[in-house]
Amino acid sequence: MSGLYAGVELGGTKCVAILAGGPDEILAREIVPTTAPDETLCKLADILSAWRSTHEPQALGIASFGPLELDRRSRDYGRIAATPKPGWRGAPVKERLERAAGVPAAFDTDVNGAALAEVRWGSGQGFGDFAYVTVGTGIGVGLIVNGKPTRGFAHCELGHIRVPRLAGDEFAGSCPFHGDCVEGLAAGPSLKARAGTHDLPSDHAAWESVAWALAQLCHAIVCAAAPRAIAIGGGVVSGQPHLLMRVQRMLVDSLNGYMRLPEGQYVRPPALGDDAGPLGAIALAMSAGGADK
Numbered sequence: 030m031s032g033l034y035a036g037v038e039l040g041g042t043k044c045v046a047i048l049a050g051g052p053d054e055i056l057a058r059e060i061v062p063t064t065a066p067d068e069t070l071c072k073l074a075d076i077l078s079a080w081r082s083t084h085e086p087q088a089l090g091i092a093s094f095g096p097l098e099l100d101r102r103s104r105d106y107g108r109i110a111a112t113p114k115p116g117w118r119g120a121p122v123k124e125r126l127e128r129a130a131g132v133p134a135a136f137d138t139d140v141n142g143a144a145l146a147e148v149r150w151g152s153g154q155g156f157g158d159f160a161y162v163t164v165g166t167g168i169g170v171g172l173i174v175n176g177k178p179t180r181g182f183a184h185c186e187l188g189h190i191r192v193p194r195l196a197g198d199e200f201a202g203s204c205p206f207h208g209d210c211v212e213g214l215a216a217g218p219s220l221k222a223r224a225g226t227h228d229l230p231s232d233h234a235a236w237e238s239v240a241w242a243l244a245q246l247c248h249a250i251v252c253a254a255a256p257r258a259i260a261i262g263g264g265v266v267s268g269q270p271h272l273l274m275r276v277q278r279m280l281v282d283s284l285n286g287y288m289r290l291p292e293g294q295y296v297r298p299p300a301l302g303d304d305a306g307p308l309g310a311i312a313l314a315m316s317a318g319g320a321d322k
Contacts, residue, residue, distance in 0.1 A: 035086040035130055036310025037073055038139055039093035039122065041114060041166055044069060046076045047307040048084060052150050056084070058307065066109075066120040074129035081131045089134040090313030091126055092142030092306060095169075099137065099184050107136050110183075113205055135317035139163075141178040141185075142309025143299070144171030147260055149312050151300035156257040160250050161299065162188075163263035164243070168212040174254055188212045192245035198238045215242040217265050227264075231271045239265070240272055244279035247296060251280070251288060258291070262299040273298060 033056070038045045040063060048057040057080065061072045080086060096110040107123025127134035144153070144161035153159035153173070161171040168188030172179045179185050189210045202209030203219040213219055215238070220227050223235045247259055266272055277296040284290070299305045 032315070033084055033086050034088055034090065034311050034314035035077055035080055035132070036090040036092070036307060036314050037077070037126055038142070038306040038310045039063065039069075039091070040139065040306070041094050044073060045307045045310075046073055047311060048080050048086060049308070049311050051311070052301065052304065052308055063114075066117050070120070070122065070125045074125055077126060077129040078131075081129070086130065086132060086314070088132050088314040088317040089127060089130040090142065090310040090315070090317060091123060091134055091136045092139045092310040092313055093122055093136070095138050095184065096186065097136070097138055097184060099180065100182060133317045135313040137178060137313055138169065138171065138184050139306055139309065140169035140171035141173075142171070142313050143262075143301075143305040144173050144178065144260075144309070145312040145316075146301055146305050146308040147299050148173055148176075149315075150308065151305065152260045152297050153258060158254060158256045160254070160256040160259045161305070162243070162246065162259060162261045164216060164261060164265040165263040166217050168216050168246075168263075170246070170250065172250065172254060173256070179254075187246060187250060188216075190246065190249055192242060192249070195238050195241040198241075200238065211242050211246045215239040215246075215265070220265065231269060236269065236272065236275070240275040240279055243272075243276045244283055247276060247280045248283045251284065251290070255288070259296050260299040261296060262302070262305060267298075267302075 036047045044061045046059045049055040059076050098105040098108050098110050109117045109120045123136040147153040148159050157176045159173045163169050170187035172185045191210050202213030203222050204210050204213030273296050
């Protein structure tokens, strides 16, 4: 192998530790339930310590649910920020896992990691400007501009923008922070609140509202950053193949000729599927370990 890297994807219900050199060079993968921070981070640290002694990975990538503190000038850098997940606010994720791995660590959001993985190996190959949207229990956006995730005082949180409502949609929204932001209108909890279940037939009326909200999100992404493509994945979308074409059609209608999208399927599925998240951690590790230099 040209290089071996360790990665950790921290999710809301489970964490995936992975040891790999890329999608075709996965040596190990272990799953840890996401419980209390100390318990979860301790189990992940034990895995990384074991890999450190046997395989000597070059770097560690950590792709985590958020929000995260990514400002290196902040005393809370490397920690979980204002998450609604009980007990996790302020958890020192980067410090604990980097110490266990014994190598430099890159720390970013799970969606930014997935976006970088799709650019390196998947549906965004060859693009320096790309967006990855995940629609599950929440909605996250990994926005890559000039080859790097956008960064200001915080990371991108486009899933929480407020968008024009579909005419006649009076659902209050399910986001505990913003009510009817995109996440509050189109994520898994909103579907369950609207229809009582996530498992809806493709002709159910709720999909029109979901597609509309996602199309308005894509409208904002296109106008703000004009990525070469937008990949949309996650549990809500993956079982509904009709949804992406519906979103693209609504996006074109919403832009109304002002901006012309590149030819082909602009709103597309992620090529890496469920591996986008874990491989996102490996893509981050590669940047920390100098593979991109």
